[in-house]
Structures are given as structure tokens and as C-alpha cells.
Amino acid sequence: MIFFLRFTKFLTSLVLAALVAGLGVAAAYGTKWARELPDYRELDSLTRQLGAETKVFARDNTPLGSLIPKIGEQAISRTIVNLNEISPFMVAALIANEDRTFFQHYGLDPRGIARQFQRLARGDKVQGGSTLTNQLVKNTLLLDEYKMAQTPDRKIKEWMLSMQVERSFTKEEILQNYLNAIYWGDGGPVELYGIHSAAQAYFRTTPKNLTLAQSVYLTTLVPSAGRYFDYKTNRTTYMKPVLTRMVADGWITQAQADAAWKEKLQPRGWQVQYDASGNIVTAKLVDRKAKELKAVTTTRAPHFMGQVESELVRRFGREKVYGSGGLRVYTTLDPKIQNAVEQTSRETYYGYMTAQGQALPYGSTLAAVIIDPFTSEVLGMIGQKLVGNEPPADWNNAAQGQRQVGSTIKPLLYTAALEKGATQFTRMADQKWCTRDPGSKGGWYCPQDYEGIQTNRVMTIREGLDKSLNLVAIRVAEYVGLDTFFNKLKLLGVPPNDGTSWAAALGAVETTPVKLAAAYAPFVNGGLYRPPRYITRVTTARGEVLYDAANDTKLPTRVWSPQIAYVGLDMIRGVVNDLDDAQAGLAQRARLDNWPVAGKTGTTNGITDGSKDLWFVGTTPLYTGAVWVGKQQSGEMPKRYYSGWVSAPIWKRMMQLSHKDLTPRDFPPPPAGVYYGGTPDKGILPEVNAAMVDRSYLTRDPRQGIEEELPQAPRYRETSYASASSGTDPRTVVIDIDKTTGKIATEFTPPANVVQRRVDIEQLPGYAPDSNPQPLRDEQADPDAVKLVRSQVGGTPVPNETQSSSPQQNQKP
Template identity: 50%
Template structure:
């Protein structure tokens, strides 16, 4: 007896010393606990549905945890799961589930006893622990033996207690069944009971028999048991016996389940009349593979919508309170065309891409693809179209040249092309070739020459150019230097497309947008893009923007391929097209940003991790065909239209080409960066006088009242009742 008292005193003393040492760490870990209330995001009735602009369903947003852990998108409610499945999971994974409060103290003590006895440690982890580990602590889930293992375990226990105080046992079980890992299903993970039932048995969770439920349950600790069917049968028998012992099933149900001739997908199994396996052959191990294509359309676009929704309304509004109905800017035809172009794109080995299509008159994103797509494969989540920040190369030059036009430097202006030292900066033209003569800006842009471009940048002023870029949300570091003029700016295809949209719409920059309208489940409108309009600002006058447009049309159309045209493969029969390529040093980043009268688009190609590509790949050969494939598919079936030309434009011949110029009168009338002026309309036919109605100017694109941003050719006069004008605001 004295021996045991002494042993207990020793153990207690060691524990006190250990607690004293660990206490500062424990306090720190507890201060940095995730919020257990995030599990509310798994409320199954709170789904947010996302629709395209034609009303078709794009996808359903299901929650991700704030630490980045992902929850399976196919969630099921507990009443959609077979009672046999529920009972077998509880019996196998946590027999004291209804007796503990998140932490099974008896299970922990039993585990300590087994360690002392030198036996193999089993169990001890409750269903609640596993829910916490697979969601709130997913970033620490694999830290078992390293120092982080103790942190994980302590946080897991505390969070489990918090969860049990806030959720019912049924809710905890429901969460468990939706987040537990069930192995690999080909190129995707099998997460949750829905995926497991479909992958291994080809059934819905609600239709699972007792035998099938026990089989799936025995796969949870070790999904590789799938490959050893005969071995798993013994484990199934012991679980059936435990379920009888715990009162979940009767002995008769156990015997009937044992005699069921279970056939997991990919297996051919022969049984005798007593349920014993005579022969089991794995004939197709890929039979359990889940489809690798994503279940929702436009995954990268959907990802951006999700981020914008959370930023606008918060996670609780998006995933709680019944969810939302979200009507987006996505154009299904544009998206299909972009995805097709991505699949068919010929890119350098190891390279990927990012591509986007925008409506230049609203900034609405019509299509987005963030990766090089491959048939029947889910793309990486990283979105190069919106998240990437890569050097843009020569695709920045049209923005500089148009800034020069704004300062009164016409496209007939010349700069001498020769090797030039810009003060410790000695750039070269592509290929080290120089003409040693005066070249016009149009010629220099057509041939993408660096030296004349840099000389123009000196005249424009680097600070002036940087300021202009910032008005289009293109932010360069203050110390970037003169190299900014030839493309050291880092940004995304999305932002470059928005900048080029100013050429098409008369000089207005629109912040790209994804959402047109958001409604709560009760029909209340929470957001309407025509009421809560996205940010926009004028960056060029309509005349200056049109001259810039004329120059990038020249890039595509002035030269023949034999004359060195870098963008001729972007041409679309029947349509006016303008654009510019961009290639950075060592072919690290390849670009084409282009415009049509109805849409603008950008395509970036490069390696995800960065680094150069083979020298025989450059933007002129790689990007324009991808862009053309994307845009031509979207424009097919649409009647061709032309770019709208504002007043105040005249034409002269430059280098043998018809080139646009801003008239002297227009130059005096519109100051650089002036406030947008309301359009002036002339030659309007008078309408009959009717004092019960009002004549209003309507923007034909939107059906709303026209404003200073509405192009003149999109304005129509309409007579409406005086009571109806409020609906047009």
C-alpha cells in the first residue's frame, strides 16, 4: 500500500512540474484558438446559389474554414443518411458518444494504461475530436509526434468541449459524416459519407444497407483496406457483434447482414450460403474513382464570387440565415469559349495560363479561366486570371503611348532609334536590332521597339505615367524606374483587361465586377449593381482614348506576318480587333491583351512557379491564337459592329497608314483628367407636347437613365409617365 501511495505521489509531482513548464505554452495556444462557431457554416439549409446572367445555375457555395480547410461540397443532412450508417459509425469510432462531453476521459485513461503496458494505442479520439481536427484544426491535423502534436491535442480538447456545449449530438454526428476522409477517389479525395457511398458502392447514403454501412465504416481508419476485401470481412463481423452488444441491431439483423452478398465497386466476390467469402478478385481498382471534373461550372469565377460575397456581407450572411441567391455577370457562351480555348491552347512545357473576358462598357466579368485546363481533370485552385501578379512586358506600351497622346504628342511624333544609355540603364530592342533613324510612335508600337518607347517615357514623365496607371488600379512601386515603360509592372490579366477597356468605351475605367444582384431567401434585394454601381472613373477623354484604340488596331492590322507583325493571329474575320503582345526577359511571362467593339480580353501564359521558358516560345506565337480562339467563339453568331468614333477626330497618313489624330478644337475642349462631362446631343427630332409625360434619355444597354458615362450612340429618347421615372433610376 505504501508503495502505491509513493508511486501516486511521484506521478502527481511529475504532473505538477510538467504543468508548470507547459502552462505558458498552453495559455498561448488557448489564446489562438479558432472560433468554434465556424461550424455553424455547415448548416445544411444555408446554401448560396450562384446563377449566370442567363439565369442558369453556375454552382452552389458551401463553406470553407477561415484557415483554408475545405469542406466537401456535397453535404447531406442526417435524415438523408441510413440509420445503420449512423449506428455503425458510433459503435466503431466512439461507443461512448452519448456519454461524454467532447473529450472521453475514460478513453484517454485507457490509452495511457495501454501505453504503460506496452500495448498498441487505439481509439481515444471522439467523433467531436475528429470533427474539430478535420475542420477547425485542419492545418495541425498531421502534427502528432512533433512538438505541434501537443498543441494540436490541447486545442482539440478545448474546442471539442466548446462544440459539445453549443451543438447537439445529432449535429456533431452530422458534421462528422460530412467531413471525414474516406480515401482517394482517383484524382480527388473522397470526403464525407455522400462521396464514400457513391465511390465505393454507387449508392446514396440514405439507401445503404446494414452490411454496406459496416463495410464503409471499417474503411474510415484505413481506406487502403479497400484493396484487401477478405481481411476487412473479419473486421466487419466484429463490428456487427459490437452493434448487437450495444443494442443497435438484433442478432437476426446481424446474421442477415453477414449473409448479404456485398459487392463493392471494382470487386467480384463469391460467397457460400453462410456469408463466408469463397473468392474475392479486384477486377477494376479505378471503379471507385469519383469524377475528376468539377461539379460546378467556372470554378475560378465562382471562387471570385465567393470572395466578393464574403467581403460584402460576411460569412454568416453567405452561409447562414438560409443562404443567398446570387445573380452574376458570367456569360455562359463566353465561359464555354474561354474554357475551350484553354483546353486547346498550345503552351510551352510546364506552363499554365490565365484568361478573362470583360464587358468594356460596364467592367462586368463575362468569363474567367485561371489555369490551363485538361479534359476530365479538376484545375488547381490558384487563379492566374485574378490572383496572379506577373510582369506585363510590352503590353503596357499602349497605355504609355496614349498618355503621350493626352499630353499633345501625336502618333506621328518621331524618336531616334539607336543604342541609348539612360544613365546606368542600357536597355535594348528585342533581338538587339536598331534602325538608326527617326521612327514615328505608330511605327515604334507596331514593331514594339523599346528605345523609342523609353525616350517617349522621358518626355511624358515617369511620375505622370505612374499616376495615370494608378487611375486604372495598376500600381507600380515608387522605385521601379524607367523600365516601367517597357513592362516591369506586375499585375493580373483581369486588371490589364480593365485598363484596355478604356480604349473601347471612350476613356472610362470600371472596376471589374462579378455580381449583378444578390437576394436573400425571402426575396429581399441586398445588392443591385445598377443601384450600388461599381467604381468607375474617367482616365482619358473620348478623343484621346480613340487615338489609343487606333494605334492598337494598327498593331494587329498594319503589318503582314513577313513584315514582323506580332499580333496578326489575333485577327477575327468580320470584326475590328486591336491589341498588344508582351514578352518579358527569358520568356518568363507571355501576354496578349486585346479589344473588340463588344468585349475585351487578356491571356497570360507562364510557369506557375515562375522561371523562363524555351526561347522559341514568345508572346507573338503563343498568346494571340489563344485569345483569338477565346474571343471568336464568344462573338460567333453576333452581328459584327464597329468601334464608336467620337467627335473631334481627324485622320492623316502616317508611314503609309491612315492614322487618327485629336483635332485642335477637341484638344482645347477636354483637359487631361478632366471631370466627366455630360454628353451633348444635337439634331433630336422634337416630340409632341404632352404635359402628363416626360421625355427622358435612356441608356439602351441598361434600360436605365443615361448619364455622363453613356456613349452618345447608346442614348435614346423615350416618353414616360411622370410616375414611372423613379423606376429608371
């Protein structure tokens, strides 16, 4: 007996010690986990951050679409709605199915917690949150940390956070956040999050208009969205019990449940036949993709939209772009120009090139971009060959594809030679040239002209550029110096790769079409480089201005003097106009009937005789554009496809459409210090009158003595086209804009809301104000404030609130 008592005492002490040790360990882990908890107050903003849409507009304020956020690499579709915008049936069905004691508990279900500990004791996996609050926490506050992993520490944190959320948020707020955050299945290009996306995907309706039957169906998909693929089992096994529970809990009457059961429900993609009692006769899934939603609300300019999104995230961060209701973004895209670029791409066919051009080698794709040379605003962009109305591939060759530029680099090299002192009359030899180069085969770099044919003549550099002769270009590079040339390329936004040597002078430099177009813009605008720009203005959904390009104080980079830039422009006008096919001309297929054109072809060679990249970059007085043709995976194209026969005609067609209905004009007149010196070679170029620079106008100052404004405090400035002759842009006018409406300001616009904007004259009708503007409301002073002021100064008593608002006092005399 004594032994038994001692054993019992020992066992009791052991159990108590184990219990105390267990409690100590639990307390230690609990303290650790409590310190690791995210801030529960972020719940409201987090649900909005995961799904708020940023709306994007073209330069004429027409909508381009909405940017949809992503979870990982998967785009999601989620539109935030308020609880009063959701059918009461949906709320009732959700509570009846997922958390029948939702309005009684404080975030935890004791019976559910007991079940979790039983599973842990058996070594089973813990299951998902048993209350709506638990599930909301799991899908928002703990999503980034655990990625839906089922672990004991996640479950404990889930319970802790649920109690904090229940103390700080009302039940209505929790319901609203839950319905906006929960996952509802695969929507094809996007994942379906939130009740708005679910209602759209499965029934093409709004949450407000969901019927009882539709609400019950969507509720059954919350635990497992895969139930969509077995409608018959889902209806009998899951929908019927939900209706039964809703009646038992008093949410609906039995008559309502019977009517819902008899509703001939047709989820998207299903063809279902019912009998008179609501039972399924046949059910067939005829279109698995019928419930899919698009990642963007419109397919307008998807590659441009991608660049806008990248720029927004870089500038503001994802939380700002997708949080707090999203942003309102006003972009540089011109719908007319974008349509021209897209139409050109669709018209371009696959086949052998002809005199008319616009023929692509089989297996190739293309990219094209047009910018405003005076602002570098991107007006139109495509990154793939378009085929009918099919959506293009995601990869944007116009802005993401780094490709070698070939001979399109040569105008930049020759202009550097002009700056150093060369003229269009300067002569270089088209003869063999070699230099030691450890990176080249055999330790020597010996470039060749196209197909190894050289003239062995000494010629002007104008002729050398017209014919794109490599041996002339390499001697120009030797004259300029690689360091000087590379520094210019850096200023123009197309820096050479590390380790690049003499091959860079012939085009072994990688960049994108949009950046190369921006590098050509200084030829037109007087020598100033600006990086490509996609965005003009960004506001919050409430109208707060976050960015306005008109306030940008960053000056453009002076790369060339106006005189040197103009002579460089004259040289690339020669590339297009000096020679025809019989004279070995390369770019005559880029000529426009009524508009002057300047530009340069470019081709890069493959390992065999095939070409890898076909380029044309050119400009008119209004627009600068680039076209690239090549294989997506950088493979070689067939022989006998030339950039002048492929890319130049594509460029010509998109410019024809872009200039349609516009009055032709010439490039700006030459600046002071430029004169025409006649033909550089009477035998080869008898009709050419080459531009020359009076060297006395040039100084060591790279800005050539021109006074340029230094950055001051932010203010609205006119930043558009600045002609060398007039200093104004004949296409535009400055108007007063009401920044809250985006329309022309009226006498009712508060002065604080008036800003000045330069807009295209053709777009003025789009800025017309409301024909019936409402005057500002007359507002009465706060009676309590008036009473307080008068009591402080000893004034007369103030009439009470009822008197001050009486009809008699408000009548007109």
C-alpha cells in the same frame, strides 16, 4: 512498535500531503484548461462551417459548380445531412461499434477514463476519445488547436467539453453532428468527411439508402479508413463482430444479421466473389481510385471558379462562405464566351507557326481572358492550355501569373503623351538613345529596337507604335516623364515594380492578363477604369442579399478624357490595320472579317535570344481580351516565335467564336472635340486618316469638365454599357425581377421583392416566370390575438378556434 507507529504516521502524512499537493496542481491545471476551452455552443455552426457548400452560378443562372472548403491545404468533400436523411442501420451500427452506452452516459465513459489513466501511469500515449461525444469534440472544437495530437491536456479538455455538450445538445443532435463531421478516408482530390461523402465514395448511394451491410462496412472504417485496402480481413475481423453486437444490443434480429452477411457487398474499386453462405471466395482491388470524388461538382471554368472563391473569402471571410449552409453566388461568367475561350485553347496546337497561326512552342502554355469593357466584368477565362477533356493544372496564369507585358505597355505610354499635348503627327527619332542608370550594366541604359536594327529616321509616333520601335517609345517616355507615366499606370491597375526606371516604358512591368485587359478597356468606354469583377450578386442559402453590384456606389476612375481615350483607340486600331507583313506590320493576324479590331502585340526577351512572354491585348466594340503565351516556369521559348504570329491568331479565334451570330457594329462615334486630320505621313501611311483632338476641349480637370455623379445612399442603378452616342446599350433591357426567384416579377410578386436589373436581350427567355404562378395564400388572423384586441376595445366575443375554422364558416355564399 513505537517506531513502526511513528513511521506509519509519517508515511500517512506524506501521502496525504502529496495527495493534497497533487489535487492543488490538478486544480490549477484544471482551472487553466477550463479558461482555454472553446465555446461549446459553436459546435453546431462549426460542423456546418467545415462542410457547407457555396453554390456558384453563371450570368444566365446556370450552375457552375460548388466551392469545397479545405482543412489546411487539403480540399474536403462534405455535404451536411439531417439525421432523418440517414439510414437507421447506419446509426445503429455506429453506436454498436463505437459507443454501446451512448444513450446511458453523459459524455464520459468511466471505464474508458480508467484505461487512459493506466496508460498515463505506464508512460504510454493517450488514445482517442472513447465515446462518440469525445470524438465529436476532438474533430470539431479542438481540431484547430491540437490538429489531432494526442496529449494529456487535449484529453482533459475533451472530457470537459464533452460534459458541456451533453448538457446542451440532445443525443440526436450529437449523433447528427458526429455523422457529418467524422473522417472517412482519402477521396483523391478531396478528403472524405461526413456520411454523405462516405456513402457516395464507397457505394455511390445516399445515406438514406444505405443497407445494413453497407452501414456495417462504413462503420468499420471509422477507427481506421485504411481498412478499405484489405477487404477480406476487414470483413471477417471487424464486420462480423459488429453484426453480433447489433443483435446482442437489440438493434437488429439474427435473421437480419444473417441476410446482411450474405449480401454480396461490392465497395467501389473491389471485385469480390462470395459463396452461398456469404463467405469470400476471392477479393481483388482492381481500381484504387474508384472511390475518389471531385473537389468541385463540375469542371466548368475551374480557373474562374478559383477567382470567385478568392474574392468571396476576401470579401466575406471563410466562415461566411462555408458556414450557415454556404452562399449562393451569381457571377459575371458568360457560358458562350467561356466556351469560345476553352474551344480556342483546345484547338491551338503545338508546332511551328504558320500563316494561320494558333501554334504554340513546345513546352509552353497559355492564358486567355475576355471582359466587358464597359463594366470590366470577366466573361470568360482560362489559365492553362487545355488538352481534350483533361482537367487543367491549378495555377491560373490569367489571374495569378505576374508576367512582364512587353510592348503591350506602349499604347498606355503613347496615350499619356497625347494627354500632355502630342498628336499622332508628333515626330520622334528612331536613333540611339542612352541615359545614366546605376541599375544597368556599366551604369548606362541603352535600349535597342528588335534585333538591334534601327532605321535612324525621324517618324511620326503613329508609325513608331505601328512598328513597335523601342527607340521611338523611349523618347515618348522622355517627353511624358516617368513620374507622370507611372501615375497613369497606377490608375490603370498595373503599377510598376519598385525601382523600375526607363525599362518600364518598354514593358518591364509585371501584371496579369486580366488586369492588362482591364487597363485597355478605357480605350473603348471613354476613359474610365474599373477593376476586373467576377461577382454580381451574393445571397445566403435563405435568400438574404449580402452583396449586389447594382448597389455599388464606387465610381470608376477617370484616367483619360473621352477625347484622349478615342485618339488612343485610333492609334491601336492602326497597329492592327495600318501595315501588313511586307510593311513590318505586327498585328494583322488579329483582324476579324466583319468587326473592327484594335490592339497591340508584346514580347519580352530572355537572357539569350529566345522570348519569354508572347502577348496580344485587343478589343472590339463589344469585348476586350488578352492572350499570353509562355512557359510555366518562366523559361525561354525557341527563337523565331513572334507574338503577332502566336498570340494574335489565338486572340482572333476566341473573338470569332465569341462574336458568332452577333450583328457587327462599329466602335462608338468620336466624342465632341475629336476630328480626323488626314494622314500623318503620306509616304509611309498614305491610307491613314488619323484622329485628332481639338485642344480647346481639354482643361486641367482630369475629368474634362464632365459632370459625374457623386456617391449617394445605396440604390439600384444601371451600370452597364453607356454608348457615347445614345447613352443606352442596344444589347440590353431593364426588367423587373422577383429577387426570391430570379425570374421576371408577376402580379403575385410582393412589391418588397421587386428589383430592377439590366439583362442581355438574348437572355430574356431564361428569366421567364413560372407559367402557372401560385397566388398568395389567404391567411387567418391569430384567434388569441383577435380575442385580446377585442377585449381591450370592449368588442363582442370571438368564436373559439374550432368554430373559426369550421367548414360552415369557410364556405362561399
